[in-house]
Amino acid sequence: MQAFKIYNTLSREKELFQPINAKHVGMYVCGPTVYNNVHLGNVRTFTTFDILYRYLTHIGYKVRYVRNITDVGHLVGDGDEGEDKIGKMAKLEQLEPMEIVQRYTNDFHDVMQQFNNLPPSIEPTATGHIVEQIETTQKLIDKGLAYESNGSVYFDIEAYNRGGGEYGKLSGRILEDLLTETRDLDGVGEKRNPLDFALWKKAAPEHLMRWNSPWGQGFPGWHLECTCMSTKYLGDNFDIHGGGMDLKFPHHECEIAQGKGSTGVDPVRYWMHSNMLTVNGQKMSKSLGNSFLPAELIAGNHPLLEQAYSPMTARFFMLQSQYRSTLDFSNDALKASQKGYKRMINGLRIIKKMDYLPNPEQEIDPKQAEEIEKTIQGCYDGMNDDLNTAVTIANLFNLLKKINQLYMNQLSTAQLGEEAFNLLKKEYIAMIENVLGLKEELATDVASMASGMLALYKEYKEAKQYDKVDQVRTYFKANGLVIKDMKTGIDWAYEE
RNA sequence: GUGAGAAUACCCAAGUGGUCUAAGGGAGUUGCCUGCAAAGCAAUCAGUCGGGAGUUCGAAUCUCUUUUCUCACUCCA
Numbered sequence: 001m002q003a004f005k006i007y008n009t010l011s012r013e014k015e016l017f018q019p020i021n022a023k024h025v026g027m028y029v030c031g032p033t034v035y036n037n038v039h040l041g042n043v044r045t046f047t048t049f050d051i052l053y054r055y056l057t058h059i060g061y062k063v064r065y066v067r068n069i070t071d072v073g074h075l076v077g078d079g080d081e082g083e084d085k086i087g088k089m090a091k092l093e094q095l096e097p098m099e100i101v102q103r104y105t106n107d108f109h110d111v112m113q114q115f116n117n118l119p120p121s122i123e124p125t126a127t128g129h130i131v132e133q134i135e136t137t138q139k140l141i142d143k144g145l146a147y148e149s150n151g152s153v154y155f156d157i158e159a160y161n162r163g164g165g166e167y168g169k170l171s172g173r174i175l176e177d178l179l180t181e182t183r184d185l186d187g188v189g190e191k192r193n194p195l196d197f198a199l200w201k202k203a204a205p206e207h208l209m210r211w212n213s214p215w216g217q218g219f220p221g222w223h224l225e226c227t228c229m230s231t232k233y234l235g236d237n238f239d240i241h242g243g244g245m246d247l248k249f250p251h252h253e254c255e256i257a258q259g260k261g262s263t264g265v266d267p268v269r270y271w272m273h274s275n276m277l278t279v280n281g282q283k284m285s286k287s288l289g290n291s292f293l294p295a296e297l298i299a300g301n302h303p304l305l306e307q308a309y310s311p312m313t314a315r316f317f318m319l320q321s322q323y324r325s326t327l328d329f330s331n332d333a334l335k336a337s338q339k340g341y342k343r344m345i346n347g348l349r350i351i352k353k354m355d356y357l358p359n360p361e362q363e364i365d366p367k368q369a370e371e372i373e374k375t376i377q378g379c380y381d382g383m384n385d386d387l388n389t390a391v392t393i394a395n396l397f398n399l400l401k402k403i404n405q406l407y408m409n410q411l412s413t414a415q416l417g418e419e420a421f422n423l424l425k426k427e428y429i430a431m432i433e434n435v436l437g438l439k440e441e442l443a444t445d446v447a448s449m450a451s452g453m454l455a456l457y458k459e460y461k462e463a464k465q466y467d468k469v470d471q472v473r474t475y476f477k478a479n480g481l482v483i484k485d486m487k488t489g490i491d492w493a494y495e496e
Numbered sequence: 497g498u499g500a501g502a503a504u505a506c507c508c509a510a511g512u513g514g515u516c517u518a519a520g521g522g523a524g525u526u527g528c529c530u531g532c533a534a535a536g537c538a539a540u541c542a543g544u545c546g547g548g549a550g551u552u553c554g555a556a557u558c559u560c561u562u563u564u565c566u567c568a569c570u571c572c573a
Contacts, residue, residue, distance in 0.1 A: 012500095029573095032573075033571090033572085038573085039573090041573060042572090042573045043573085045573035046573075048573090074571075074572095075571075076571060085571075171499070171500075171569085172499055172500065173499060173500095173569080174499085177498060177499080178499095178569080222571095243573065244573025245500090245501095245567065245568080245573080246568065246571095246573065247572080247573065248568070249499085249500095249568060249569065250568095251572095273573095275501085275567085275573095276567065276573080277573085278566070281565070282566080283566075283572090285571095285572060285573095286571090316521095317508090320509065320510090320520085320521070321508080321510085322509090322510075324501090325501095325509085325510095326501085326502075326566065327508095327509095328508085330507080330508075332507050332508070332522080333507070333509090333522085334508095335507095335523095336507070336508055336509095336521060336523080337508080337521075337522080338522095339522060340521045340522070343535095344521095346535080346536095378519090390509060390521095391510060391511085391520080393510095393521080394509090394519050394520030395519085395520080396520090397519095397520055397521070398520080401536095401537080404535090404536055404537070405536085405537065407536075408529085408536055408537060410536090410537060410538095
């Protein structure tokens with residue numbers, strides 16, 4: 001097993017990853033709130049944890065990857081007073097809330113597939129776990145860590161901290177400071193303390209999404225679902241919890257409080273946070289209006305885009321930086337990634353078709369073999385160092401040079417030796433396809449290819465080069481197409 | 497204001513005490529290859545890591561200071 005290090009937000013240090021159960025890893029990632037299309041910034045986060053999932057699997061762990069769908073409880077506006085995001089969209093579009101949920105869940109899945117992110121092992125929904133959320137709320141009330149107020153239930157942060165909780169430890173905040181800052185804010189109303197957060201909210205009469213509970217009709221608070229679903233499927237204490245940097249406070253802080261409050265143990269061993277995708281130095285976000293939808297990127301139809309970029313180009317672009325750095329979007333950077341990605345994939349095509357060719361005349365060059373081994377180790381060193389995909393890719397480019405040299409006969413497989421060659425082939429393919437999740441994007445524009453061929457066909461026909469004409473026909477036929485040579489003109493059709 | 501980070505070549509981006517005479521990609525320049533290209537290969541491309549001071553035998557990396565920027569504290573991945 002590789003010595004894999006993770007930067008743990010809790011300790012602010014890279015720590016050697018040691019799962020609770022030697023061979024098994026439980027990881028939870030905060031999924032999207034499905035009230036809108038996911039944007040490219042969201043994609044970065046999910047891609048980061050896709051790489052984690054892929055790498056852990058690659059180095060031999062059995063991973064249970066849980067990523068939720070938030071389909072209720074996430075409020076618009078300031079904390080606990082706003083409207084439910086999904087309910088709001090439902091009213092706006094005059095649809096059932098669940099129609100909104102389904103529409104954007106589908107969109108999310110489509111995008112994940114386009115970017116070649118693997119589906120999680122379990123994808124639970126908040127509405128599917130109302131019972132669990134009510135139970136946890138009751139448990140917290142019983143323990144004196146939550147209180148009912150006018151049909152809503154709030155988590156009591158002061159009581160939690162009196163009992164040994166350390167609210168603020170993840171984000172590095174000091175409770176007293178938070179209290180002072182928020183003391184003079186208004187709208188406290190039902191809460192004992194402005195920092196207290198909702199576990200259960202009473203539903204206003206016009207509220208669409210509502211369930212019966214011991215405290216009347218209502219709906220669960222946003223933070224609670226992740227606590228219930230992560231611990232339900234991964235246990236009270238599990239290995240890895242991931243999410244975007246912007247969820248660190250308060251969302252993840254609240255998750256720790258709820259988890260520790262209800263079970264007595266810290267729920268998560270390794271907290272991982274991926275950094276933001278920025279545009280011109282500013283965070284990409286829906287509210288700032290500087291976010292692109294993946295579809296706009298792929299089509300190239302956004303004012304900030306000079307051209308279209310394929311999903312794999314974007315994936316490669318994201319992987320060329322480390323997930324904890326902010327990554328700034330620019331056309332120049334994307335174009336550079338496009339070339340790099342294509343070079344790497346060209347190498348993939350070459351090595352896949354290449355086999356070891358023994359040659360008794362030629363001796364093995366131990367230096368070459370050693371270089372290959374060292375560079376492959378470099379790929380692993382990069383991944384092991386808190387998923388430093390940038391380093392892994394740098395090493396892959398060095399392997400690519402060897403592959404191209406082999407291809408151009410500037411180096412022979414016999415010089416590398418069978419062992420080193422097979423290692424090169426196996427690891428280059430595995431790193432790109434299995435670990436980084438990059439794949440070939442075949443240009444499948446059959447129509448334009450066919451029309452170009454038709455032009456050639458016409459030329460050959462006019463020059464009466466009938467052998468060439470037949471060749472073109474055979475080529476079309478081999479691809480399931482036929483040439484229609486009519487009085488009115490030339491066209492192609494699908495072979496019937 | 498409070499908390500968390502960032503500043504590395506023309507652009508993107510690794511590197512967080514010696515292996516750094518600073519990865520890798522893109523752009524540029526030169527050569528090889530080619531009928532010409534493209535692709536590929538080879539060579540070249542940062543005397544230096546935002547500025548200043550310090551610690552150390554040794555600093556891009558640690559400390560202090562300063563400037564600029566981002567994020568969080570309000571819905572966000």
